[in-house]
Amino acid sequence: EVQLVESGGGLVKPGGSLRLSCAASGFTFSTYSMNWVRQAPGKGLEWVSSISTSGISAYYADSVRGRFTISRDYAENSLYLQMNSLRAEDTGVYYCARGRTPDVWGQGTTVTVS
Amino acid sequence: DIQMTQSPSSLSASVGDRVTITCRASQGISNYLAWFQQKPGKAPKSLILAASNLQSGVPSRFSGSGSGTDFTLTISSLQPEDFATYYCQQYNTYPLTFGGGTKVEIK
Numbered sequence: 001e002v003q004l005v006e007s008g009g010g011l012v013k014p015g016g017s018l019r020l021s022c023a024a025s026g027f028t029f030s031t032y033s034m035n036w037v038r039q040a041p042g043k044g045l046e047w048v049s050s051i052s053t054s055g056i057s058a059y060y061a062d063s064v065r066g067r068f069t070i071s072r073d074y075a076e077n078s079l080y081l082q083m084n085s086l087r088a089e090d091t092g093v094y095y096c097a098r099g100r101t102p103d104v105w106g107q108g109t110t111v112t113v114s
Numbered sequence: 115d116i117q118m119t120q121s122p123s124s125l126s127a128s129v130g131d132r133v134t135i136t137c138r139a140s141q142g143i144s145n146y147l148a149w150f151q152q153k154p155g156k157a158p159k160s161l162i163l164a165a166s167n168l169q170s171g172v173p174s175r176f177s178g179s180g181s182g183t184d185f186t187l188t189i190s191s192l193q194p195e196d197f198a199t200y201y202c203q204q205y206n207t208y209p210l211t212f213g214g215g216t217k218v219e220i221k
Binding site (some may be wrong): 035037044045046047050059060061062095097099100102103104105106107108 | 148150153158159160163169180183201203205208209210211213214215
């Protein structure tokens with residue numbers, strides 16, 4: 001079964017850091033670009049960051065560039081999001097999602113900055 | 115950045131109704147458009163990619179059309195399980211961008 005499972009969310013003070021993880025299974029991880037998409041409470045979907053299949057290219061929303069870093073580990077079949085200098089407006093559910101479309105989503109992990 | 119504008123932002127409809135949601139891109143994106151369905155407290159679900167290609171397992175009452183800047187998601191006969199929020203997303207260029215969403219509610 002194709003599956004993405006996020007972890008690492010929690011409550012953090014403004015200015016703090018968190019590292020989100022996404023464990024991928026059931027597909028060949030190295031052949032898909034991967035994304036982080038977030039959703040603030042009661043709001044719509046916001047793309048945060050993507051990483052290429054090779055891991056060489058990374059893309060960021062203007063709102064997180066310079067503060068967040070996306071990475072992937074092929075041995076662990078995992079995607080990561082290092083989040084630094086967190087702000088209240090970073091609060092929300094963070095989803096890991098497969099591919100540029102994207103066609104498979106995790107269940108999400110909640111980040112609260114307060 | 116490419117802006118995606120969905121309309122309407124919400125609609126009320128009855129079971130059996132035909133529902134149409136529109137998504138407009140601020141510049142041409144060919145057919146690099148996806149549609150998603152999201153129910154409260156759940157992750158989004160992929161419905162359509164490449165503007166008109168139904169994902170496996172998605173009921174045939176869902177259809178997508180369009181190219182360039184104007185796109186449409188149609189539900190031919192609304193079912194109880196279709197009440198949800200729908201989002202379009204362009205994947206022509208980074209940054210990837212989503213529409214603001216259309217909430218489909220029960221009339």
